[in-house]
Amino acid sequence: MKIIVLVKHVPDAQFDRHLTGEGYTTDRDESILSELDEYALEAALQLAEARGGSKAGNQVIALSMGPSGAVNAIKKALQIGATEGVHLTDGALAGSDAAATSLALAAAIRHLGSDAPVDLVLTGMASTDGETSLVPAQLAERLDMPQVTFASSLEVDGGRLTARRDADTSSETVEAPLPAVVSVTDQINEPRYPNFKGIIAAKRKSITTLSLADIGVDPAQVGHAGSWTSVLSAEERPPRTAGTIITDEGDAGIKLVDFLAAQKLL
Amino acid sequence: MAKVLVFIDNPGTSLKKSSLELLTLGRALGETAVALNGKLHDDVAAAFAEYGIGTVLLPSAEDLDDFLVAPKAAYLAAAAGQAGANIVLLDNSPEGKEIAARAGIRLNAGVITDVVAVDADGTAHKSVLAGSYNTACKAGTPVSVLTVKANNVVPVPAAAPAALETVTVDVPAVSAAARITAREQKVASGRPDLTDARIVVAGGRGLDGDFGPVEELADALGAAVGASRAATDAGWISHDAQVGQTGKTVSPQLYISAGISGAIQQKAGMQTAKVIVAVNKDAESPVFEIADFGIVGDLFDVLPQATAEIKKRKG
Ligand SMILES: Cc1cc2nc3c(=O)[nH]c(=O)nc-3n(C[C@H](O)[C@H](O)[C@H](O)COP(=O)(O)OP(=O)(O)OC[C@H]3O[C@@H](n4cnc5c(N)ncnc54)[C@H](O)[C@@H]3O)c2cc1C
Numbered sequence A: 001m002k003i004i005v006l007v008k009h010v011p012d013a014q015f016d017r018h019l020t021g022e023g024y025t026t027d028r029d030e031s032i033l034s035e036l037d038e039y040a041l042e043a044a045l046q047l048a049e050a051r052g053g054s055k056a057g058n059q060v061i062a063l064s065m066g067p068s069g070a071v072n073a074i075k076k077a078l079q080i081g082a083t084e085g086v087h088l089t090d091g092a093l094a095g096s097d098a099a100a101t102s103l104a105l106a107a108a109i110r111h112l113g114s115d116a117p118v119d120l121v122l123t124g125m126a127s128t129d130g131e132t133s134l135v136p137a138q139l140a141e142r143l144d145m146p147q148v149t150f151a152s153s154l155e156v157d158g159g160r161l162t163a164r165r166d167a168d169t170s171s172e173t174v175e176a177p178l179p180a181v182v183s184v185t186d187q188i189n190e191p192r193y194p195n196f197k198g199i200i201a202a203k204r205k206s207i208t209t210l211s212l213a214d215i216g217v218d219p220a221q222v223g224h225a226g227s228w229t230s231v232l233s234a235e236e237r238p239p240r241t242a243g244t245i246i247t248d249e250g251d252a253g254i255k256l257v258d259f260l261a262a263q264k265l266l
Numbered sequence B: 001m002a003k004v005l006v007f008i009d010n011p012g013t014s015l016k017k018s019s020l021e022l023l024t025l026g027r028a029l030g031e032t033a034v035a036l037n038g039k040l041h042d043d044v045a046a047a048f049a050e051y052g053i054g055t056v057l058l059p060s061a062e063d064l065d066d067f068l069v070a071p072k073a074a075y076l077a078a079a080a081g082q083a084g085a086n087i088v089l090l091d092n093s094p095e096g097k098e099i100a101a102r103a104g105i106r107l108n109a110g111v112i113t114d115v116v117a118v119d120a121d122g123t124a125h126k127s128v129l130a131g132s133y134n135t136a137c138k139a140g141t142p143v144s145v146l147t148v149k150a151n152n153v154v155p156v157p158a159a160a161p162a163a164l165e166t167v168t169v170d171v172p173a174v175s176a177a178a179r180i181t182a183r184e185q186k187v188a189s190g191r192p193d194l195t196d197a198r199i200v201v202a203g204g205r206g207l208d209g210d211f212g213p214v215e216e217l218a219d220a221l222g223a224a225v226g227a228s229r230a231a232t233d234a235g236w237i238s239h240d241a242q243v244g245q246t247g248k249t250v251s252p253q254l255y256i257s258a259g260i261s262g263a264i265q266q267k268a269g270m271q272t273a274k275v276i277v278a279v280n281k282d283a284e285s286p287v288f289e290i291a292d293f294g295i296v297g298d299l300f301d302v303l304p305q306a307t308a309e310i311k312k313r314k315g
């Protein structure tokens, strides 16, 4: 199988995150591989391994679009087990919204499928910074592939896939022919960590850099200029501060109700 | 004056409160029509008229529910074209956002999700980075597609009811779509819906398998029940109850957190609650950093005592 896994390089949520970039974009100094994309990578590795792994010609290509630092997300994916990396980077991409991001990623995916067709595009359920979940659906629309989003299980048999989705009022089983765009939730598997062998092996794996010219995208269609939405203003909310903390001395339940009554919440 | 199209998916026999909110918001922005998927029940038609909706668009095809997202998006885009809409409003559910995503590509329209307010000129307000920033965003395209979070508009019927007419929209053929081959309905809990409940009582690993104290307090308060991922992963409660980065985002008036440490992924889903109360036996738990009222204590003592006290006061 030839699987493309989309991995995004995002600011680490363990630290304070700031919209101090141009056009209120995120500051990417302390960035990591988006943890929700690790589930997509794990799903890809399991599919490849079940078919004999890279020795049997299965490819798991980690693709990331972003500035120079995004190569770190790709390196991490290679250490975890992706077979090769692709970094789509171009000054003109800065400030791309979901529509522009999906346009560029769709072009990159078509480019990567020009030698041998891609079977599956796997993504995380949402990026941990943008959190819109727009990109997978927009990719499916642009690539004219079936969309299977929020999969909590995924099986591939021949040219078809079966997945399970859990919605609020129902659980669904869905089927689609390949190639397809699939986003996976954190319910689907338990992502592995890179081990020593993986870290050494990653050093020999190739990372291809693509520019907009390489994938035939007009720079005017992406970035701040080509995006269909823009952020006009952003205001940091004052962080929540701790209120009253008490230790239970046998009557904390009553004090809790007193507090609710005082706040008119009963 | 803007032309607004509100998408409503399978309302059944009555409109949800969030749909009424969209209709009210639409009316404030301009002349509003509805693109409906599913049967137009008489009571729903009456509610549309009451909310001043003159036109309801309906799809030519009846099998949109058999496929994932793509045909609904194709229908909505065609409906928006036919209605000449420049603002399209949807609810902010996962499916609402995805229909918006794809309709946006078809309409060359900017999509903005998680909207809490819209100005007359179409500027949308939303918070980002797990509630740490408030932003104003705008689509620069002739059409904008906005998904609006529940509970940010008070539903108000129109001053004068409208006379309703229905119009059929031809749904363009979609070649590539995933087919839904089985659907298992889940049983409703009878409690308020977690995403738009006024009060949420949530439990975590500290419950040690017993959600009883949380459920009893929730019922005394008329609240929804939430959970941390540790509790849903352990199978103590259904995954639908999970609050956080990979669960639901809630902004209730009151969030009571019991036996939850307050990891960053949990906070991402609840820190925009108006008032946060935390009960945890470890004084060092990060949840206390964001609690308005924190109790260091055993939840198995504190919660039942509070439940009994509420019942006593409510008589
Ligand atoms: C990709 C990813 C996504 C995630 N998404 C989410 C998400 O959406 N939502 C989410 O919640 N988590 C999420 N998590 C998990 C998150 O990181 C934490 O592991 C989880 O929130 C911990 O749940 P907890 O607070 O219930 O358990 P713990 O961290 O184990 O905390 C239990 C707490 O209970 C207290 N306690 C124990 N007994 C009692 C008692 N008798 N009385 C009072 N207090 C008691 C303890 O002091 C402790 O603070 C995610 C993790 C990852 C990696």
Ligand SMILES: Nc1ncnc2c1ncn2[C@@H]1O[C@H](COP(=O)(O)O)[C@@H](O)[C@H]1O
Pocket (backbone or CB within 6 Å): A006, A007, A008, A009, A034, A036, A037, A040, A063, A064, A065, A066, A098, A101, A122, A123, A124, A125, A126, A127, A128, A130, A131, A132, A133, A134, A135, A136
């Ligand atoms: N710049 C990017 N590079 C690679 N993958 C991305 C990028 N942006 C989004 N994705 C993928 O799309 C998923 C959903 O992102 P989003 O729509 O931003 O919430 C992520 O989990 C990634 O798999």
